Amino acid sequence: MTLQVRIDQELCISSGKCVADEPAAFAFDDDELSLVLPGAALLSDDRLRRAARMCPGQAIILVDEAGQQVDVQ
Numbered sequence: 001m002t003l004q005v006r007i008d009q010e011l012c013i014s015s016g017k018c019v020a021d022e023p024a025a026f027a028f029d030d031d032e033l034s035l036v037l038p039g040a041a042l043l044s045d046d047r048l049r050r051a052a053r054m055c056p057g058q059a060i061i062l063v064d065e066a067g068q069q070v071d072v073q
């Protein structure tokens, strides 16, 4: 993985999409908001991009090596 991933919990609507599709990379915290697991580092950029694209809250933020946010739409 070359992209870094984080969750903007202000945008997460607890849909569970990322947790269901990529359980090694995302999980719910005690408030049922998504958080990033260490397993996210093992996902390909394509899978991270897909997870971000599929997030209904656009809460999955990807950042490239230059520190720029990646547009996944």
Ligand code: SF4
Pocket: 007, 011, 012, 013, 014, 015, 016, 017, 018, 019, 026, 033, 034, 054, 055, 056, 057, 058, 059, 060
């Ligand atoms: S897919 Fe998006 S809105 Fe749904 S749980 Fe994951 S981060 Fe939250």
